[in-house]
Amino acid sequence: MREYDLSNARWRKSSHSNGEGGNCVEVADGVPGVVPVRDSKNPQGPALLIGAEAWSAFVADVRTIN
Secondary structure, eight states, X not given: OOOOXXXXXXXXXXXXXXXXXXXXXXXXXXXXXXXXXXXXXXXTSOOEEEEHHHHHHHHHHHHHHO
């Protein structure tokens, strides 16, 4: 299994996260082949590493809902 160093990752909060401390999802761009996703309330906690193609499909599907 490949390991990724996310210590210098630039995280951005989802535009769908609210400003009241709930539903806070952050993603990091620029990691080859994967999209790291984490809970912004727990930045030192674990990050999910989702394949870039799977992430693109997920985002496309979410956009059709909104």
